[in-house]
Amino acid sequence: MHRRLTVPSALVATLVLAIPASAANPSAGAPGIGDPYYPAAGNGGYDVSHYDLRLKYRPETDLLEGTATLLATATQDLSRFNLDFGLEVSEVRVGGRKAEFRKEGAQELVVTPASPLAEGRATSVVVRYAGKPSELEIGGWTAWHRTPDGGVAAQEPDSAVWWFPSNDHPLDKATYDVSVLVPDGSQAISNGVLVSQSSRLGWTRYNWRSNKPQASYLATLAVGRFDITTGTTADGLPVLNAYSKDLGDNAGAARASVERTGEVAEWLTEVFGPYPFNALGGYVPNVTSGFALETQTRPFYSPRQFANGSNVSVVVHELAHQWYGDSVSVEGWKDIWVNEGFARYSQWLWSEKEGEGTAQELADWVYAQHPADDPFWTVAPGDPGPENQFHLAVYDRGALALQALRNEIGDEDFFAILKGWPAKHAYGNAEVGDFVAYAERVSGKPLAGLFDTWLYEPSKPAAPAAAGAGVARSAAGPERPKSWKSIAATNTIHDHGPGHRPEHAH
Numbered sequence: 001m002h003r004r005l006t007v008p009s010a011l012v013a014t015l016v017l018a019i020p021a022s023a024a025n026p027s028a029g030a031p032g033i034g035d036p037y038y039p040a041a042g043n044g045g046y047d048v049s050h051y052d053l054r055l056k057y058r059p060e061t062d063l064l065e066g067t068a069t070l071l072a073t074a075t076q077d078l079s080r081f082n083l084d085f086g087l088e089v090s091e092v093r094v095g096g097r098k099a100e101f102r103k104e105g106a107q108e109l110v111v112t113p114a115s116p117l118a119e120g121r122a123t124s125v126v127v128r129y130a131g132k133p134s135e136l137e138i139g140g141w142t143a144w145h146r147t148p149d150g151g152v153a154a155q156e157p158d159s160a161v162w163w164f165p166s167n168d169h170p171l172d173k174a175t176y177d178v179s180v181l182v183p184d185g186s187q188a189i190s191n192g193v194l195v196s197q198s199s200r201l202g203w204t205r206y207n208w209r210s211n212k213p214q215a216s217y218l219a220t221l222a223v224g225r226f227d228i229t230t231g232t233t234a235d236g237l238p239v240l241n242a243y244s245k246d247l248g249d250n251a252g253a254a255r256a257s258v259e260r261t262g263e264v265a266e267w268l269t270e271v272f273g274p275y276p277f278n279a280l281g282g283y284v285p286n287v288t289s290g291f292a293l294e295t296q297t298r299p300f301y302s303p304r305q306f307a308n309g310s311n312v313s314v315v316v317h318e319l320a321h322q323w324y325g326d327s328v329s330v331e332g333w334k335d336i337w338v339n340e341g342f343a344r345y346s347q348w349l350w351s352e353k354e355g356e357g358t359a360q361e362l363a364d365w366v367y368a369q370h371p372a373d374d375p376f377w378t379v380a381p382g383d384p385g386p387e388n389q390f391h392l393a394v395y396d397r398g399a400l401a402l403q404a405l406r407n408e409i410g411d412e413d414f415f416a417i418l419k420g421w422p423a424k425h426a427y428g429n430a431e432v433g434d435f436v437a438y439a440e441r442v443s444g445k446p447l448a449g450l451f452d453t454w455l456y457e458p459s460k461p462a463a464p465a466a467a468g469a470g471v472a473r474s475a476a477g478p479e480r481p482k483s484w485k486s487i488a489a490t491n492t493i494h495d496h497g498p499g500h501r502p503e504h505a506h
């Protein structure tokens with residue numbers, strides 16, 4: 001589902017009628033979708049609407065065998081096209097017919113169909129494959145977490161390459177059916193609703209369905225030994241959480257946090273509007289990483305997030321992403337503020353609601369923590385560059401920008417915007433500039449200067465006039481809000497672990 005697919009359906013029909021069997025002037029699809037941060041990410045020439053992944057995984061050896069069926073539509077007359085994928089492929093079929101294929105580099109699979117695809121033509125692409133994801137390193141980096149009892153796919157900006165072939169960029173979202181066969185006693189966790197589960201001859205199959213558009217990096221797979229809890233929200237949504245049986249001393253705190261998913265989602269619904277997906281939950285596998293990730297409907301949490309006790313703030317952050325990041329996704333990775341600035345600000349709003357410090361107090365505190373010569377102020381949250389995509393400034397300066405906006409336009413318009421934006425761009429993609437224009441429209445105020453100051457200028461902005469208004473401030477500066485420690489504890493949310501990905505690795 002590609003929002004830039006602009007070919008009118010009447011024109012498509014004409015083309016298909018006029019040229020039923022072949023494309024008029026076929027050419028190769030681009031090997032990248034056109035994201036300057038990650039030139040190899042995604043591909044051109046087609047659009048995927050659905051992924052059907054039928055997988056078998058052996059936890060003891062890390063061997064993953066799969067058949068992926070992609071439903072796609074050509075967006076140009078196509079002689080060949082690329083998929084992003086790293087494991088060993090044994091067969092590719094396009095429209096039922098065997099296709100030629102070859103690997104190019106570590107993660108491009110070049111597919112040449114038996115005959116060219118006409119623009120607008122819907123087709124199926126079947127890829128059979130097998131491999132050990134833990135053995136796949138790209139630029140010295142892996143997105144796959146091997147655990148003592150299985151493996152986990154959860155990373156940003158990409159993890160799909162380690163477990164299924166895709167058009168790996170948020171611009172091409174699709175629905176997913178993920179069916180996983182694992183030995184009895186192991187569980188397979190993925191996104192959406194667990195539709196069914198059945199056992200036969202020592203193996204259990206788990207069938208998961210995510211029925212709303214989902215970016216490829218938000219698809220997740222975890223196989224291991226989990227304790228699973230289930231429930232239903234007041235709105236009737238199924239909740240499913242999974243905890244590794246091997247969380248040690250973090251087990252209690254992990255549950256005490258993630259079990260509050262329904263409560264947090266209920267509150268976020270008041271702030272951001274209706275929850276956009278068909279299921280809720282979270283999972284905590286026994287990985288050694290420190291981050292958390294907003295995998296769609298079912299965020300991933302590293303056990304280390306709960307090393308100091310329960311932390312509901314990280315649950316607030318990842319669930320806020322279901323609106324800001326998952327339903328409304330970045331247009332390009334430069335737009336990461338549209339995800340992280342809002343997810344961080346939601347933690348400030350939760351603190352405000354819990355009486356542990358208002359968003360203004362948190363803003364004052366953050367502002368005071370970074371002196372003018374702190375390199376923190378040289379990172380532009382509105383376009384941080386790939387090397388700083390997950391820099392703390394994208395989060396904290398990004399949230400300061402929202403507090404500045406709130407002070408400028410007042411609570412009524414500010415909260416109308418927080419709720420209106422996810423409705424306006426539901427299941428789509430948007431840029432930072434789209435948000436600025438939307439905020440100007442709703443508030444009726446020119447805001448380009450404010451956003452330039454807070455999102456783009458490489459220097460510490462003068463404190464906004466309204467900051468601290470009505471807040472008691474001592475000469476020593478603002479006091480540390482009570483919630484600060486639990487919010488700061490989530491700063492490793494997107495710390496991508498010891499194997500930090502090198503620049504431009506994608």
Ligand SMILES: [Zn+2]
Nearest residue numbers: 321340343493
């Ligand atoms: Zn985040």
